[in-house]
Amino acid sequence: MSNIPETGRTQRVQIRLVIIQVLVLSLLFTLGGRLWFLQIRNGKEYSDEAKNNHVQQVVQPAVRGSILDARGVPLADNETRLVVSASRTELLKMADDGKSVLTRLAGVLGMQPKEVFDKVRLCDAKTPQPCWNGSPYQPIPVTDEATTQQALQIRERAEDFPGITAEPTAVRRYAAPGKANSAQVLGYLSPVTDEEITKAQDTDSPYLRSDQVGRSGLERAYDKELRGKAGVTRYEVDNLGRVIGQAKNDEAEPGSSVVTSIDARVQAVAEYELNEAMKTARQSFDKITGENYKADSGAVVVMEAKTGRVVAMASLPNYDPNAWVGGISGKDYARMTSKKSNYPLLNRAIQGQAAPGSIFKVVSTAASVQAGYAFDGNYPCPSSYSADGQVYKNFESQGHGAITLGQALEVSCDTVFYALGHQQWQKDGGLKPKKNAKDWFFKTAHQFGLGKETGIDLPGEVTGRVPDRQWKKDFWKANKDAWCEQGKNWPKKKDFGTVLAHENCLEGMKLHAYDAINYSIGQGDTLVTPIQMATIYAAISNGGTLYDPTVGKAIVSPDSKHVRVIEPHSHGKLPVSAKTLKQMEGALAGVATRGTAAWRFGGWPQDKIPMHAKTGTAEVYGKQTTSWFATYTKDYSIVMTISQGGTGSGASGPAVRNIYDALYGLDDSGNQDLKKALLPTPQKSLPKIQRDGSIDAPEIKPYNPDSQKTPEEQTLAATLGRRD
Incomplete structure (x- = not known):
């Protein structure tokens, strides 16, 4: 117990x-x-x-709106193709992650297995293209070029291809009417990313995982309008996944169409002539370097002078935007992003920056007048100008005696502007600037719209550079450490790079005499883009208004009942009086009739279509000269540039003349045939779009440069070659 x-x-x-x-x-x-x-x-x-x-969603993609030229010709639209897609969700349920299925699929499609594997893998920081950067839960396109026979094999042998579908699908098509590529203007599409879906959740235009979005060009700028709204059908299912009813159905809404100011015919001419000019430049000998010009890239802009609307915009090298449709191949992606191919994805009309050379002298002329120098005053034009122990030569060391500012523009006299730029630098205090320094040459450039974006409705525009005193200070702060480190090797090493680094380390924050002198003729650290210069020369033509360049002209709803016209907008006026502007116009007309561009406008009907021009040959350290040719009439401004292409009138001049000939229907003798003229006056009306969205678009034939010539002239051209 x-x-x-x-x-x-x-x-x-x-x-x-x-x-x-x-x-x-x-x-x-x-x-x-x-x-x-x-x-x-x-x-x-x-x-x-x-x-x-208990609800499953089935997404019906919206039909993307078309991008049309000014007359309704489709630049980008949609076509039905047989698209073969793979579901990663289904493939990953298999023991081998679907590798055997994808291998069989490769055999049917005539592709290598690795090609197919790469297409369906997901993109990340370490995975190169091709890969899938869209949602892993939606079918991934393997090809959009399947044949009917291939699609039938896949559908009839469904047990051999689980997770694989072959369906007719509307896919993007970049039509290139008349061989007008327009790649950088149009842009391309790719699948939406998870990050983009998250960011757009609380906006009025959220993304679905099946969406394709614009990545550049007009496809990106007008993505919201073009994309439309995908349809979503929601089905009620039981716990076994069987459909027991339909919960809700949201109909797909097609996207609106974007009518542009681009004329496909003029675009084709601009692309052809730019390419021909670059090819010709590569066959021309550069006496300075002792080898042919490289002419590695170029751009041209054709703009309506009175509205800022872009009629044509070409950039070389270019690419085929259709390569992105259905997923880009590794080979194509590597070519488009490699240094060897010189980055064809860049739109050099708005993203290419270079020193402008003498086409900048319209800015320097306006600056001189603002600073108090008389337009019709007498200014010495010797063969060289000396300052601070340095000698600055006139182009080809030619002197012209005492001339006016207008004559300095005509003969492109560097030494006149050297002296004016240097004198203003001295008046503002030189190396010790006054508190109230006028800085007319820099101030005027900013008033002309340089050093900032023009506001064009295309993404990725760059600002160029006006190297004023503030820029010098900021640039010195950013680079001082690197300059001082390299400059330590001085005076043991006295190569150009070391000497320059040593000088910049000590006084790189100061605006020197040589900065002001080189700047006065568009050299030194000055950078501009072709779209900026086209805007400036258009403003001189229209009386002084700087328009925001636009490519989009109107947004048209799918049923064509609602049209929103994109009106021209101005971002400023040229700081030039009406009198000075008229004087500058007279000088620029003189450039085309008796100045540096006269040899390119022989036979031009100056009395009927007054031509104004300015040539530019910009020197770039370590490279061959950059060719610039800036022109305008009462209707258009055209600016062309060719990197490492030689002189302005020599490389770009003939191409610009040929574009004008095509626009106005002119032959070599200046005789006009309006039946052959592509666009003798800018297109004002919009194309007529039917209620079903269809358009009676005119047919575009590929550009034939000899179509303007008589049979006798064609025979002569074939014998002697095209006008140089």
């Missing part, structure tokens, strides 16, 4: 019972609290989620 007293045993039993009661009550309170949290606090949320567990 136990020696424990009866009272002690009873107390222990009571304590145990109390503990058990506390545990039971705690458990009941916990369960009750959890039940309250699930049923009352978050009841609606979990109820909605439970409902969604």
Whole structure:
């Protein structure tokens, strides 16, 4: 028998019972609290989620709107293709992650297995193209060029191809009417990313995982209007996935069409002539370097002078935007992004920066007048100009005696502008600038719109550079450490790079005399883009208004009932009086009739279509000269540039003349045939779009440079070659 007293045993039993009661009550309170949290606090949320567990969504992509030229010719539209897609979700359920299925699929499609594997892998920081950067839960296109026979094989042998579909699908098509490539203007599409979906969740235009979005050009600029709204059908299913009813159906809404100011015919001419000019330049000998010009890239802009609307915009090297449709291949992606191919994705009309050379002299002329120099005053034009122990030569060391500012523009006299730029630098205090320094040459450039974006409706525009005093300070701060490190090797090393680094380390923040002198003729650290210069020369033509360049002209709803016209907008006026502007116009007309561009405009009907021009040959350290040719009439401004192409009139001049001939229907003698003229006056009306969205677009024939010539002239051209 136990020696424990009866009272002690009873107390222990009571304590145990109390503990058990506390545990039971705690458990009941916990369960009750959890039940309250699930049923009352978050009841609606979990109820909605439970409902969604029994709803499956089927997305019907919206038909993307077309991009049309000014007359309604499709530049980008849609066509039906047989698209073969693979579902990663289904493939990953298989023991080998679907490799055997994809291998069989490659055999049917005539592709290598690795090609197919690469197409369906997901993109990340370490995975090169091709890869899939869209949602992993939507079918991934393997090819959009499947034949009917291939599609039938896949569908008839469905048991051999689980997770694979072959369906007719509307896909993007870049039509290149009349061989007008327009790649950088149009841009391209690729699947939306998870990050983009998250960012757009709370906007009025959220993304679905099946969406394709614009990545550059007009496809990106007008993505919201073009994309439309995808349709979503929601099906109720049971726990076995069987459809038991339809919950909701949102119809797809097609995207709107974007009518542009681009004329496909003129675009084809601009692309052809730019390419021909570059080919010709590569066959021309550069006396300075002792080898042919490289002519590695170029751009041309054709703009309506009175509105800023872009009629044509070409950039070389270019690419085929159709390569992105259905997923880009590794080979194509490497070519488009490699240094060897010189980055064809760049739109050099808005992203190419270079020193402008003498086409900048219209800015320097206006600056001189603002600074108090008379336009018709007499200014010495010697063969060279000396300052601070340095000699700055006139182009080809030619002198012209005492001339006016207008004549300095005509003959492109560097030394006149050297002296004016240097004098203004001295008046402003030189190396020790006054507090109230006028800086007319820099101020005027900013007033002309340089050093900032023009506002064109294309993404990725760069600002160029006006190297004023503030820029010098900022640039010095950013580069001081690197300059000083390299400059330590001086004076043991006296190569150009080391000497320059040493000088910049000590005084790189100061605006020197040589900075002001070189700047006055568009050299030194000055950078501009072709679109900036086309805007400036258009403003001189129209009386001084700087328009925001635009490519989009109107947004047309799918049923054509609603049309939103994109009106021209101005971002400023030239800081030039009407009198000075008229004087500058006279000088620029003189450039085309008796100045540096006259040899390119022989036979031009100056009395009927006054031509104004300015040539530019910009020197670039370590490279061959950059060719610039800036022109305008009462209707258009055209600016062309060729990197490492030689002189302005020599390389770009003939191509610009040929574009004008095509626009106005002119032959070599200046005779006009309006039947052959592509666009003798800018297109004002919009194309007529039917209620079903169809357009009676005119047919575009590929550009034939000899179409302007008579049979006799064609024979002569074939014998002597095209006009140089």
